[in-house]
Amino acid sequence: MTKPSLDPPVAARRTEPAVSPTRGQAGRARVNWYVAAPFVVLVLLIVGFSIASPIFFTPDNLLNIMQSSAVLLVLALGTTVVMLTGSIDLSIGSVLTLSAYVAAIAAQSAGTTAAVLLAPLVGLVCGALNGALISYARLPSFLVTLGGYFAFDGLAGYLSDGQPIGLAYGGVAEGFGGSVGGVPVISLWAIGLLVLVVIAARYTRFGRYLYAVGGNERTARLTGIPVRRIKLYVFLLSGVLAGAAALLQLVRTASASPGMGEPFLLLAIGAVVMGGTSLSGGSGGPVHSIMGVLVIAILANGMVLANVNPYAQNVIIGVVVVAAVALTMKRTRDSIVK
Secondary structure: OOOOOOOOOHHHOOOOOOOOHHHHHHHHHHHHHHHHHHHHHHHHHHHHHHHHOOOOOOHHHHHHHHHHHHHHHHHHHHHHHHHHOOOOOOOHHHHHHHHHHHHHHHHHHHOHHHHHHHHHHHHHHHHHHHHHHHHOOOOOHHHHHHHHHHHHHHHHHHHHOOOOEEOOOOHHHHHHOOEEOOEEHHHHHHHHHHHHHHHHHHHOHHHHHHHHHHHOHHHHHHOOOOHHHHHHHHHHHHHHHHHHHHHHHHHHHOEEOOOOOHHHHHHHHHHHHHHOOOOOOOOOOHHHHHHHHHHHHHHHHHHHHOOOOHHHHHHHHHHHHHHHHHHHHHHHHHHHHO
8 A cells, every 4th residue: 555645746835936047137237237337427427528528538637636536535445444334434524624734733843754643643543532432332323423523623623723724845745745657646645545455355354354244243243253343443444544634635735724624524425335335334345435436536527627517516416426325225225135
C-alpha cells in the first residue's frame, strides 16, 4: 500500500512570488540613473552655458571655476563624512567665519605661520564642542549645530566688532596663493584634502564604520562599533576641514569679513545631497560629492556670464537644491523597496 503524501497537491501548493527579472532590471536601471543624473546635469550645464556665453568654455574661466569651487569642495567633504553617519552640521559656515577671523588677527600679531596653524585648530575646537554634545550628551545634531551656527558667528562678530580684518601676506601664507602650472594653489590644496578623505572613507576601518553607523546605528552598536567615538570623530573632521576652508577663503579674498562663511552652508549641503549622499546616512561618499560641487560651481559661474538676474540666480540654485533632495529621498525609498 502506498503511503499517502503529507504534501498538498501540486495545484494547491502556495508558491512564493519571486522577484521577476523585469522588476530587478528596472530597479537596477533606477539606481544607475540616480548615479548618472548629476553627470547628465553637469554635461547639460556645460553645453548650455557654452552656447549662451563664448567666454564660458575658455581655459581662464575653467581655472576660475576651479578656484571658486575649492572652498566649497573642502566644506562639502566635511559635510559628507557627517552625513554618512546620518547626522548634519549646520555650523560649518560660522566655523569658517570664526576660523578666518582668528587666523587674520593672529597674522597681524604673530605672523602668517600662526594663522595657518590656528585656522584648522579653531575648527577642531568647534567640532569637538559639537561632537561632544551630540555623541555623549546625545543631543540631536540638528539642534546642536544650529546653536553652533549662531554661537560661533556671534563670537566672530565679538572678536572683530563686526569689521573686516585684512590678511597680511608673506611667510607661510604665500604657499596658499598664486598658481602652479596655471592651476590655482588653493585648488591643489583642496584636491589634496579630497584625496585624503577619499582614502579614509574607502580604505580604512574608520570609513567602514561611517557607513555602518549611517546604515543602522543600533546594529552598529550591537556589533561592537564605537558609535559615540565615530560621531565625535566625524565632527572633529568636519571642524578641521571648515578651518582649512577658512584658510583658503582668507587667502583668496585677502580678508576676513562678517558672515563670509554663511553662503557656503546650504551650498555645501546641497552639493553633497546632489552628489548622491543620503540625508539619512549610509550611502554616497566624498567621490560623489565632487559632482555636486561641480554642478553648483558651474551653475553659479554660468549664470553670471549669462547675465542672469542675481535674485533669479538664488531662485534657480534653490530649485536645484530642492530637486536634488527630492531625488535622493526617492532613491532611498527605491533602494528600500528593491
